Amino acid sequence: MDRRDFIKTTAAAGATATLAGCGNPENQLIRFIPEEPLFPGIATWKPGICSLCSAGCGLLVRVMDGEAEVIRNGQAGILKMGLAKKLEGNPDHPISHGKLCARGQAGIQVTYHPDRIRQPLRRTGPRGSGQFQEISWDEAMSEALSRLNGIASADRKTLGVLTRPLSGQRGVLVSEFLEKFGAPPATVFEIFGDEVLREANRRSFGYAQLPTFDLARSRYVLSFGADFLGTWNSPVAHSVAYGEMRQGRPGLRAKFVQAEPRMSQTGANADEWVPVKPGTEGVLALSLAHVILKAKLRTSSAAGRAGELIDGWTTGLQSYAPEAVATRTGLASARIERLALEFAEHGPALAIIGGAPLAHTNGLFQALAVNALNALVGNVGKAGGLLFTPRPDIAAARLAGRNLRDLAAEILSSSRAPVQVLLLNDANPVFGSPPAWRVAEALGKIPYIISFGSFLDETSALADLILPDHSFLESWVDDVPESGTSMSVASIAPPVMRPLHQTRSMPDVLIEIGQQLQPPLSLPWKNYEEMVKAAVDVLPEEPGSWERIQVQGGWWGGAPMPQPNWVQTARRETPATEAQFDGRSEDYPFHFFPYASQAFLDGSLAHLPWLQELPDAVATAMWSSWAEINPRTAQNLGIVQGDTIEIKSLHGTLQVPALLSPGIAPDVVAMPVGQGHQNYTRYASGRGANPLSILSGVTEPETGALAWAATRVRIGKLEKSAQASPLILFSGGMQEHEETHR
Amino acid sequence: MRRSFVGTHKWKLGLLAAAALSVILWSGGWDALTGQSSKADRSKDIFSPAHSSVAQAVSHFFGYQPEAKQPIAFPHNLHIGEVELDCVDCHISVERGPVASIPDIRTCWNCHATPLTNSSEIDKLKTYYDKGQDIPWQRVYGWLEESHVRFNHAPHIREGVDCSTCHGDVRQMTVATRAVDHTMEFCVTCHREKKAPDDCLTCHY
Numbered sequence: 001m002d003r004r005d006f007i008k009t010t011a012a013a014g015a016t017a018t019l020a021g022c023g024n025p026e027n028q029l030i031r032f033i034p035e036e037p038l039f040p041g042i043a044t045w046k047p048g049i050c051s052l053c054s055a056g057c058g059l060l061v062r063v064m065d066g067e068a069e070v071i072r073n074g075q076a077g078i079l080k081m082g083l084a085k086k087l088e089g090n091p092d093h094p095i096s097h098g099k100l101c102a103r104g105q106a107g108i109q110v111t112y113h114p115d116r117i118r119q120p121l122r123r124t125g126p127r128g129s130g131q132f133q134e135i136s137w138d139e140a141m142s143e144a145l146s147r148l149n150g151i152a153s154a155d156r157k158t159l160g161v162l163t164r165p166l167s168g169q170r171g172v173l174v175s176e177f178l179e180k181f182g183a184p185p186a187t188v189f190e191i192f193g194d195e196v197l198r199e200a201n202r203r204s205f206g207y208a209q210l211p212t213f214d215l216a217r218s219r220y221v222l223s224f225g226a227d228f229l230g231t232w233n234s235p236v237a238h239s240v241a242y243g244e245m246r247q248g249r250p251g252l253r254a255k256f257v258q259a260e261p262r263m264s265q266t267g268a269n270a271d272e273w274v275p276v277k278p279g280t281e282g283v284l285a286l287s288l289a290h291v292i293l294k295a296k297l298r299t300s301s302a303a304g305r306a307g308e309l310i311d312g313w314t315t316g317l318q319s320y321a322p323e324a325v326a327t328r329t330g331l332a333s334a335r336i337e338r339l340a341l342e343f344a345e346h347g348p349a350l351a352i353i354g355g356a357p358l359a360h361t362n363g364l365f366q367a368l369a370v371n372a373l374n375a376l377v378g379n380v381g382k383a384g385g386l387l388f389t390p391r392p393d394i395a396a397a398r399l400a401g402r403n404l405r406d407l408a409a410e411i412l413s414s415s416r417a418p419v420q421v422l423l424l425n426d427a428n429p430v431f432g433s434p435p436a437w438r439v440a441e442a443l444g445k446i447p448y449i450i451s452f453g454s455f456l457d458e459t460s461a462l463a464d465l466i467l468p469d470h471s472f473l474e475s476w477v478d479d480v481p482e483s484g485t486s487m488s489v490a491s492i493a494p495p496v497m498r499p500l501h502q503t504r505s506m507p508d509v510l511i512e513i514g515q516q517l518q519p520p521l522s523l524p525w526k527n528y529e530e531m532v533k534a535a536v537d538v539l540p541e542e543p544g545s546w547e548r549i550q551v552q553g554g555w556w557g558g559a560p561m562p563q564p565n566w567v568q569t570a571r572r573e574t575p576a577t578e579a580q581f582d583g584r585s586e587d588y589p590f591h592f593f594p595y596a597s598q599a600f601l602d603g604s605l606a607h608l609p610w611l612q613e614l615p616d617a618v619a620t621a622m623w624s625s626w627a628e629i630n631p632r633t634a635q636n637l638g639i640v641q642g643d644t645i646e647i648k649s650l651h652g653t654l655q656v657p658a659l660l661s662p663g664i665a666p667d668v669v670a671m672p673v674g675q676g677h678q679n680y681t682r683y684a685s686g687r688g689a690n691p692l693s694i695l696s697g698v699t700e701p702e703t704g705a706l707a708w709a710a711t712r713v714r715i716g717k718l719e720k721s722a723q724a725s726p727l728i729l730f731s732g733g734m735q736e737h738e739e740t741h742r
Numbered sequence: 743m744r745r746s747f748v749g750t751h752k753w754k755l756g757l758l759a760a761a762a763l764s765v766i767l768w769s770g771g772w773d774a775l776t777g778q779s780s781k782a783d784r785s786k787d788i789f790s791p792a793h794s795s796v797a798q799a800v801s802h803f804f805g806y807q808p809e810a811k812q813p814i815a816f817p818h819n820l821h822i823g824e825v826e827l828d829c830v831d832c833h834i835s836v837e838r839g840p841v842a843s844i845p846d847i848r849t850c851w852n853c854h855a856t857p858l859t860n861s862s863e864i865d866k867l868k869t870y871y872d873k874g875q876d877i878p879w880q881r882v883y884g885w886l887e888e889s890h891v892r893f894n895h896a897p898h899i900r901e902g903v904d905c906s907t908c909h910g911d912v913r914q915m916t917v918a919t920r921a922v923d924h925t926m927e928f929c930v931t932c933h934r935e936k937k938a939p940d941d942c943l944t945c946h947y
Contacts, residue, residue, distance in 0.1 A: 031876035041839035
């Protein structure tokens with residue numbers, strides 16, 4: 001552009017600005033009559049529940065009048081309404097204690113997302129093309145009903161539900177709906193699920209649930225790979241307790257040791273970081289137990305049932321002597337001994353296992369080993385130890401249908417799909433499951449898919465009909481937390497705002513379908529609000545409680561830890577102690593370590609721009625994908641930071657920029673999960689690479705859970721011409737810079 | 743080909759002229775140049791560069807703001823004088839919050855659901871209501887975004903400042919018009935008289 005053009009352009013811009021200044025653009029759209037009483041300029045705070053992860057933090061939502069561009073009766077216009085403006089933690093809530101994580105803060109963007117599905121859609125193009133046509137709710141409901149009525153009564157087991165984990169009344173409703181319909185239980189899909197730990201806790205302690213850690217009263221914490229401050233279990237509750245543990249007791253600052261091959265955000269907070277080899281965390285735990293037993297600091301019987309589950313426990317775990325496991329774990333025997341003595345001598349001490357150590361083929365063994373270590377120091381149910389949250393009697397038993405891998409295999413192997421109609425609720429297995437499971441192909445064989453999704457993603461793009469759900473600020477939400485507190489909690493929150501778009505809440509749609517089916521299902525509730533109220537009625541009586549519950553955001557009260565529930569099962573074989581990896585170590589020398597991204601968790605939050613621009617707390621990278629490799633490994637391979645490298649497993653290849661990190665073992669390559677979406681709103685599509693797409697499909701054999709840490713890879717530098725998306729760092733990454741202070 | 747001085751430096755001369763003009767404007771010299779003073783009185787001692795365009799800055803400097811054209815000729819005089827409504831009956835949040843609030847059509851409908859008088863203006867009201875639309879009232883008062891003025895009605899009402907102090911005698915008006923010019927001078931004078939804080943941050947934040 002030369003100067004003359006520049007002047008012309010600025011003159012034109014000036015003229016436009018003048019015009020805009022004269023007109024009154026805000027008056028060009030019609031204004032609808034407000035639907036609720038409003039006091040402009042005055043904020044109210046209403047309770048809510050965060051639904052972005054399963055922790056179930058209680059929210060306080062700032063609601064103020066505002067103007068929303070909406071469509072009513074096919075006409076666009078402006079509506080004055082109470083709008084949610086800010087999310088904070090609810091100070092009274094036993095999980096969030098008034099705090100909220102960065103993901104929760106960004107949760108407000110779910111409601112106002114520009115790519116939200118605003119009204120029912122019917123597929124017009126081929127599956128996966130993303131071509132849909134907007135239709136009315138009447139049309140959509142009659143289409144859904146005719147499909148469901150079209151299932152012959154003898155064939156009713158061919159209705160399937162594929163959902164993210166649902167707690168509280170949504171879970172109860174889905175179970176009831178399927179049972180009354182005559183269909184099998186729902187298939188639950190979650191990439192970073194905790195089935196292995198639940199199973200281990202059931203066997204060791206009699207609780208099939210996630211544990212809560214009483215960090216605030218603990219004096220020594222040893223964590224095996226658990227990112228309990230960042231992405232795992234109930235991170236807000238545990239971060240609050242962690243703050244108490246480190247700074248809340250004058251004169252007593254507990255020690256925190258983190259054993260993991262890649263330093264997580266939680267690991268970065270530790271006093272000591274122990275780079276144990278992947279898949280040997282359980283061996284390390286038993287070696288610690290061996291030292292404690294050998295030094296006669298505890299007796300083997302102290303561990304009770306949890307100890308009996310371990311081979312060789314009663315004889316002092318002779319094969320786990322520190323010298324014997326030093327090579328396997330990659331740790332010096334003296335260090336193991338020191339850690340063991342510290343652990344036994346600084347009670348109450350707490351061992352935590354979570355994340356990658358559970359995602360090996362020997363995950364169950366590793367969890368049982370750490371459980372035994374906890375039981376040995378006698379911290380279960382004790383102050384400063386491991387607690388199990390008492391749950392009021394209104395929660396759904398975990399929906400336990402076929403797992404996704406088996407379901408997909410069944411569909412692919414039969415000529416007529418065993419699922420004729422699939423209801424899809426907020427699960428994205430096409431993005432999140434390993435290619436070997438062939439989930440997309442299996443879903444393609446299902447004749448009709450109805451999705452309740454609020455956004456088009458890789459899986460809901462395969463749907464034939466989309467009945468968009470409200471956001472969690474627009475609908476009744478309830479939750480019965482599995483962990484994070486020692487209190488008995490039922491979180492309940494009415495909608496904080498009216499729906500922006502032509503959406504309907506999933507449970508209400510399900511109830512309505514149930515009422516209109518031929519013959520109708522005998523669901524005892526008229527709508528979801530009534531269902532939640534009916535569930536609350538069975539909670540211990542309090543005067544005026546329903547109103548109070550709505551104002552404070554739930555019901556909670558002190559309760560003793562529940563009694564262990566020892567379910568008798570046929571004696572199973574002791575789980576394998578040795579981790580198996582996919583890919584021979586000669587061909588694929590590196591362990592591939594995908595981890596839940598702090599911003600996106602399993603990728604379900606990659607559509608929120610605030611989270612895209614959130615720098616990773618350790619790597620400082622944002623808006624992109626990266627692979628973390630050890631600087632020494634990088635030097636050997638001639639890789640410098642920002643180089644595009646190729647990561648190759650038996651199942652696929654990725655191209656990502658390299659990020660050199662001192663906090664990773666030399667034989668490990670780590671990648672955050674969450675980017676690499678092909679089709680997930682304007683902010684996430686076509687950005688970065690998806691590490692899950694090169695994972696092997698191996699599972700932990702007894703629970704069937706995906707062993708997402710069991711893939712081996714090889715890496716190599718690519719030529720300069722092959723550019724993956726660039727590495728975007730907020731600061732200089734993890735390299736140390738020398739600074740001169742004058 | 744060699745070009746003339748003016749041809750070569752046209753853009754520099756243009757900038758120079760613009761700079762000279764802005765200096766004149768800044769110093770209030772425009773009044774002297776044009777002899778215009780009646781309108782320029784409105785905000786003569788402020789020329790803020792905080793405007794979204796030069797045109798806006800210039801029109802603000804001359805105190806020019808388009809008069810609001812209301813969709814319905816709402817008679818304030820009738821409602822206050824004859825019906826004896828209070829301001830607060832319709833501007834409901836003036837005692838409670840920062841904004842007085844312009845009532846939406848449901849407020850009108852409380853009384854006008856049944857026709858009270860024959861009037862073309864009430865017919866308009868009914869037309870809006872039947873279409874499910876709110877009345878697109880236009881703003882009468884207000885500051886530019888760029889001036890960063892924040893005003894809170896409630897404390898002024900609590901202190902007993904009469905509505906008419908800032909809004910004129912609305913009892914005499916049909917549709918509200920800008921009877922009082924909300925210049926900074928106007929605000930600060932009153933604040934000083936009443937010993938209210940006159941720190942910048944009282945209003946600009």
